[in-house]
Amino acid sequence: MMGRVVATERKPNTPHEFHFWTALDSPVGIGTIVRVEGSTAVGGQVPRIYGVVVEGFSYTDLQSPLHDVMGHDGAPGNHAMSSTERAEIRLYTAHVLRQIPEEPLQPVPMGSVFLADDADVAVALRMDGYLREGESTGIPIGIYRAGGTEAAIHLDADFLLGPEAAHLNITGVSGLATKTSAVEWVMQSIFTHFPASKGSVAALCFNVKGPDLCFLDKPGILDHADRAIYEKCGVPAGPFENVQYYAPYKSDGFSLNTLRSNEALLDNVTPLTWGLREVLQYAEVLLNKDDVDAKADAMIDFIKENVLDRPFSDPMLERTHTVTSFADLEQWFRDVLRALEKKDDQSWRTHHVATIRKVRNRLSNISTRCKGLVADDGAVSDLPFGTFQDRTVYVVDIASVEEDAQDLIFARVVTRLREHLERRDLGVNHVVVFVDELNKYAPSDGADTYVRKMLLDLAERGRYLGLVLFSAQQFRSQVHRRVVGNSGTSLFGRMDADELATPGYAVLSPATRTKLSTLEKGQLMVRHPHFTQPIFVRFPRPAIMRGRDGAELYPQATDVTLEHAVTRSLRALDPSVTLAWVQDTIIMHEPEAVLKARNATVRARPDDVRAFFRSQFRPTVSGKAAQRPAAPAVLRTTPADDPYGF
Amino acid sequence: MSEQLDHSFRGAQRALAAALPPGAMLDRGGALELAALNPSEAPRLIAATLVEGGSMRRHQVGEPVAQFAAFLDGTQVSRVMTYRDAVPVVHGTVAAVVRERRDRRMGTWGRPIVRHRLYVPRALVPAAFWERLESTGLEISDTSDAADGSGTPHPFALRDAAIHRVQKDRERAEHELAEQWCGSESRPLFVDGGISGSAVAQSSCAVGVVKSHRTLYVEGADLVTVLALGEGERSSVLRITSPRRTTVASWYLRLRDASGRDPLWGLVRVEMKAEDDASAGEVGHRADEISRWILAETSPVSLPDARWDKMVYGIRDCEEFLKVIQ
Ligand SMILES: Nc1ncnc2c1ncn2[C@@H]1O[C@H](COP(=O)(O)OP(=O)(O)OP(=O)(O)O)[C@@H](O)[C@H]1O
Ligand SMILES: [Mg+2]
Numbered sequence: 023m024m025g026r027v028v029a030t031e032r033k034p035n036t037p038h039e040f041h042f043w044t045a046l047d048s049p050v051g052i053g054t055i056v057r058v059e060g061s062t063a064v065g066g067q068v069p070r071i072y073g074v075v076v077e078g079f080s081y082t083d084l085q086s087p088l089h090d091v092m093g094h095d096g097a098p099g100n101h102a103m104s105s106t107e108r109a110e111i112r113l114y115t116a117h118v119l120r121q122i123p124e125e126p127l128q129p130v131p132m133g134s135v136f137l138a139d140d141a142d143v144a145v146a147l148r149m150d151g152y153l154r155e156g157e158s159t160g161i162p163i164g165i166y167r168a169g170g171t172e173a174a175i176h177l178d179a180d181f182l183l184g185p186e187a188a189h190l191n192i193t194g195v196s197g198l199a200t201k202t203s204a205v206e207w208v209m210q211s212i213f214t215h216f217p218a219s220k221g222s223v224a225a226l227c228f229n230v231k232g233p234d235l236c237f238l239d240k241p242g243i244l245d246h247a248d249r250a251i252y253e254k255c256g257v258p259a260g261p262f263e264n265v266q267y268y269a270p271y272k273s274d275g276f277s278l279n280t281l282r283s284n285e286a287l288l289d290n291v292t293p294l295t296w297g298l299r300e301v302l303q304y305a306e307v308l309l310n311k312d313d314v315d316a317k318a319d320a321m322i323d324f325i326k327e328n329v330l331d332r333p334f335s336d337p338m339l340e341r342t343h344t345v346t347s348f349a350d351l352e353q354w355f356r357d358v359l360r361a362l363e364k365k366d367d368q369s370w371r372t373h374h375v376a377t378i379r380k381v382r383n384r385l386s387n388i389s390t391r392c393k394g395l396v397a398d399d400g401a402v403s404d405l406p407f408g409t410f411q412d413r414t415v416y417v418v419d420i421a422s423v424e425e426d427a428q429d430l431i432f433a434r435v436v437t438r439l440r441e442h443l444e445r446r447d448l449g450v451n452h453v454v455v456f457v458d459e460l461n462k463y464a465p466s467d468g469a470d471t472y473v474r475k476m477l478l479d480l481a482e483r484g485r486y487l488g489l490v491l492f493s494a495q496q497f498r499s500q501v502h503r504r505v506v507g508n509s510g511t512s513l514f515g516r517m518d519a520d521e522l523a524t525p526g527y528a529v530l531s532p533a534t535r536t537k538l539s540t541l542e543k544g545q546l547m548v549r550h551p552h553f554t555q556p557i558f559v560r561f562p563r564p565a566i567m568r569g570r571d572g573a574e575l576y577p578q579a580t581d582v583t584l585e586h587a588v589t590r591s592l593r594a595l596d597p598s599v600t601l602a603w604v605q606d607t608i609i610m611h612e613p614e615a616v617l618k619a620r621n622a623t624v625r626a627r628p629d630d631v632r633a634f635f636r637s638q639f640r641p642t643v644s645g646k647a648a649q650r651p652a653a654p655a656v657l658r659t660t661p662a663d664d665p666y667g668f
Numbered sequence: 669m670s671e672q673l674d675h676s677f678r679g680a681q682r683a684l685a686a687a688l689p690p691g692a693m694l695d696r697g698g699a700l701e702l703a704a705l706n707p708s709e710a711p712r713l714i715a716a717t718l719v720e721g722g723s724m725r726r727h728q729v730g731e732p733v734a735q736f737a738a739f740l741d742g743t744q745v746s747r748v749m750t751y752r753d754a755v756p757v758v759h760g761t762v763a764a765v766v767r768e769r770r771d772r773r774m775g776t777w778g779r780p781i782v783r784h785r786l787y788v789p790r791a792l793v794p795a796a797f798w799e800r801l802e803s804t805g806l807e808i809s810d811t812s813d814a815a816d817g818s819g820t821p822h823p824f825a826l827r828d829a830a831i832h833r834v835q836k837d838r839e840r841a842e843h844e845l846a847e848q849w850c851g852s853e854s855r856p857l858f859v860d861g862g863i864s865g866s867a868v869a870q871s872s873c874a875v876g877v878v879k880s881h882r883t884l885y886v887e888g889a890d891l892v893t894v895l896a897l898g899e900g901e902r903s904s905v906l907r908i909t910s911p912r913r914t915t916v917a918s919w920y921l922r923l924r925d926a927s928g929r930d931p932l933w934g935l936v937r938v939e940m941k942a943e944d945d946a947s948a949g950e951v952g953h954r955a956d957e958i959s960r961w962i963l964a965e966t967s968p969v970s971l972p973d974a975r976w977d978k979m980v981y982g983i984r985d986c987e988e989f990l991k992v993i994q
Contacts, residue, residue: 083988085972093969104967105734106981107772109988 024048024169025114025135027058038118040073040130043111049169050075050114052533053547053558055138055146060131067123071130072138072146073116074555076531082108115531117555119146143173148552152178161215162255163208163513163548164559174255175559177511179216181551183223183452187510188485191460192546193498199515200543201494202234205456206564207257208492212454213413214257221451221488222412226405226439228432229280229419230458236282237572238415239265239290241565248562259565264414267291268405270395270423270431275617276587277579279394280419281569284576288594294418295397295621296404298347300434301388302326307433307472308388308426321373321381329354338362338370348389348396355382392427401621407438410449429473432463436476436489443487452488455480460493461500474502481508499524514538514547514556530556584613588620595623596631603632611639673805675784676994677747680759683804684749692750700746700758700831716885719917719942720905720952724890727902729921729956732964736875737855738768738777739982742842743990746787746834752797754823758787760809760834763994764841766849766857767986774985778848781841782994785809787830809833839865846874856961860983862916863939869914875958876916876939879978881932885918895931897922902959905951907942917942917951921959923966924977934977938962 025044029035040058044050052075060069084090094100118130122145136142143166144150153160153176160176167173181187190208192201209225216223229235241261244252252259267290269280277283282291305322325345328334334354335342338361343354358370358378368375389396405416418435420428436455442448457463457477464477480491481504493509495501499521506512517538521527527535534556538547544563547556567575582590585605592599608616619638628634673679685693718724742764748756761784768777784807790798791812801808811826811833842859843866849857850873863869863876885906886894894903903920916939924934940958943951965980973984 084968089969089971092971093967100967105772105964106769106774106968106985108968108981109774109985 023134024050024137025056027130027132027135028113029129029132035130037121037127037129039115040071040118041113041115042135043113044135046110046112048112049137050078050112051168052076052078052537054168055119055143055166055171055557056116057136057138057142057146058130058133059136060133062131064126064128065123069128069131069133070122071133072119072121072142073130074119074146074557075114075116076555077115077533079113079115080111081113082110084108117531119554120148137169137171138173139171140173143171143175147175147557149176149178151552152176152180157217157219158215159217159220161208162211162257163550164546164561165251165254166557166559172254175548175557177548177550178552179212179220181510183212183216183220183454183490184485184488186485187551189481189491189509190493190511190513191498191501191506191509192492192494192513192515193517193521194496194515194541195518195521196496198543199496199517199541200546201496201513201515202231202458203564204513204515204546204561205458205492205494206235206238206566207561209415209454209456210262210564211255211257213262216452222449223452223454224410224412224450225415225454225456226435227415227417227456228435228458229417229421230428230462231421233281233569233573234421234458235417236267236280236419236569237287237567237576238262238417240567240572242563242567242571244563244565248565251560251562252565259562261566262415264411265290265417266406266414267417267419268294269419270294270392270427272581273393274581275394275397275613276584276620277581279422281421281573281578282419282576283579285579285590287576288590293403293624294395294405294431295401296395296434297397297402298345298351299330300402300404301392301396301430302330302385304430304434304437305385305388307429308391309384317374317377318381318384321377322385324371324373325351325381338365348386352382352386388426388430391424392430395423395427395431397621401618401625403621403625405435405438406449407442408447408449410453412450429471432473433476436480440480440484440487440489443489452490454490454492456492456494458494460495460505461497464493464502464505466500466502474505477505478502481505485510497521499526510551512549514541514549515545516541516543584608584616588616591620591624592631592635595627599631607636607639615639675806677745677759677761677784680784680786680804680806681749683806684757684801687800687804688750694748694750698747700748700827701744711882711884713884713887713891715887715890716906716908716918718904719907720919720948720955723904724886724893725904726893726897727904727952727956729900729902729959729963731960732966733957733960734964735856735961736769736858736965736982737853738766738849739774739858739860739980739986740764740766740842740846740849740874741860741983741986741990742781742838742845743987743994744834744838745994746831748827749786751823752793754826755789755792756823756827756830757801758827758830758834760785760787760830760837761994762834762838762841763990764838764845765986765989765993766845767982767989769982774982776989778845780990780993781845783807783837783841785834785837787811787833789826789829792826809837843867850874856958858962858965858980858982860979860986864908864910864913864916866914869916869939869941872941874940875961877962877980878937878939879975881935881937885937886920894920894935897935899923899925899934900963902938902955905955908939915942916940917955919955919959921962923963926977929977936962936978 025042027040027042033041054075056073058071159179161179162174163177164175165172166175192204194201227235239261249259267282269278272279329345333342333344339357345351345354362370362375420431439453464474498506519539522535545560547558549556589601589604622638623635744762746758746760749759750757763782765780766777767774786806786808789812790810811829846866846868850868850871857874859874859876862878863874868874899922901922905917905919908918909915918939920937922934926933968981970976970979970981970984973979
């Protein structure tokens, strides 16, 4: 026995709160889970109450500090070796996690207090309901440790990935809260423990910050304590086995815009390039910011429906246009505007010339701002919508692309996921979408952007579809309330005192807030629908190379020449391709044509790479081949010792 | 299993209310000790024999040393429950405890004593009433001998008699515990109050420390010397004898600096076993040693107790403990 329940008129027990005292050396602390054994049976059953300690008090029989001053004659050093310690108490307040029986709900009775053991923790957190042998939906989130107890804490997959509830949000200060690490760990745990009966699950992560998520398939450094937690939680202490990276090109159109550009790591990096069609479909993502009116909207719709991807002719125009790329579209606009000028007309097919000019401006802006993502030749290299694989992480690296391009990628990827999940043809049943720095994409104040609306929709309806949002931010108070509010599970790492002072945290006791503001790395406070109170857990370092270690070990490829870039791409398909051969082949051609040929070759993955590539330069062969690629087959690696085979 | 009879004040109230006619019980009785005991005896001076040196002197006792292993104190509470005609029925509770110091913290040694009784002069109440009281099963102490036989005395006199009987019971409880301690321990016990009434006055394990000075055992110039004792000084050792008590060695000791206070402030009288065959030097040496032990107990202070100048923390701890259990 560790303590005794006490209640006084001034500090009575209630159905949700009770008090107990312990010996001075008892291992109780804020967050400790305890069990109370009542002494009087109610309805034939002796009540058992589980609680979590939220506040502690300590005092002596000293009635006034002045008495101590008098006792020491005003000199703190006097009688320093007092032969007796004053009578002293450790008094704790606990919040009820669970009462058994649950009815009638009564104030917590007097009783004996025990440290909760493994089994108690499971009952207290109602985990017994979803950890049943053979039909468990438990996803370990970490371990709870107190006194001699060490218990794995499980979340319920039905409440983490739908359909009952879904989503996970994590808050905490930069660097100390281990937010990104915690999400990586939870995803590893999900991949290990997500029950087969619930189907397949994949993760799609947007890398928004430096090298954070660039090395998910490389092992990290763990210590003994970390390994023990992996063991206890039954999660293999290794990196993700299946990871696919996607990154747009830089504005040069041939170097990948990612920190994972080292040659040794390119085998699972796929360029992300979209054509005009993909961009126009999501034009409103970018255009609504620029205050595009209904007339402009109508103009864009007209282009989407009548101009894009089909021969367009008009008696007024010089020629028939088949628009498949931004370059084609520009030609078309020029033709239209020239014709209007010639006729000195103010409108064409109900569209005013000013509107036409404005739309042309806006769209050409997009193609500049999103250069690298938007292929001028209309070529598409996309995520494998339709063939997503179970237990695979898809990382879309948008860390170094412009804000507009980020928004566009975000909006299109999430919308596509949603559409496919609605049609049940994504390839997997569940996708976890991880968005770091959520406050940037779904801020509590500011304009109602397309991206924010999309995240809101995801938070509110995603759980029925298996589309789950995992998000992180430093300050929860700066994120739109309904986005975090819909998150069934919330994690909190080390918190900033100012953030803790915001109204959202008022429900926490001062001691719990103090604990949150001093949490060490690897400790989290967890809120989950089954837990009636927040619980503190420990989790291990992710078994993944840290971003900055990876960036050091695998330095970024220096920007290469066009010849090098093409050689590298083709060598991935056919190791016999040499730089000299490429130089010879492209010497007579414009860079655009070379890239177009390279893109076509990479998409087609022909048996005879050299012949196919060479054939692209023949004027008779159309460069248009923009079919959506199948699932990215794992490309062969270039030998590390001879990257180019010069 | 039948419920055990509850002898505490509340339990006794219930038992009596059931046995007596409706309305007989007093609504609430305040503790009599607060009202009665204090000014009972007149202050007096009694000279005692000096056993250390030829004249009363002040002695520096030296640096405090913590040596006491335990502290003993007892408490009492009496309340009038009802009057039968002019005769009070008093309920008394006495309690005593030894609190032992282990690793600088106080804990209970052995079993504390708690006793509840009714105190009633049988000779002054009707036999039927006495029987009614007895029928409750409560323990009753007959205080008839307090009446002088000349009719019914003043109710307050009966009440005071009851309180003194309770006091005797308390002393008995204290002595029992002191004797238990000395029977099984050789480490020194700090006893609140004198030890001359107890068998432990014959053993060297118990030291009595008296806080009240209604009787002072010095006169004349010696009294002046005693009242002039400075902090950490003791008087020469005296021998105190009284007819029904054991002779003890005793001296005065000033626990705290009394400048600017009344002359008895911080002054205690210590009692220990009288060592008949010890030399004056030995006696003085022993008194110094014990005084140093007592001085070590002046911290932590026993505030907010009004007697904090003389009461050591270990004794306050006993009293707080007894408040809870009695
Ligand atoms: N379980 C753990 N135990 C101890 N240290 C850890 C643990 N998990 C992560 N760390 C360390 O904590 C540091 C910060 O982790 P992380 O990058 O996840 O924090 P963050 O909250 O995402 O920071 P930021 O807000 O800057 O993105 C890293 O150096 C990481 O190695
Ligand atoms: Mg981070």
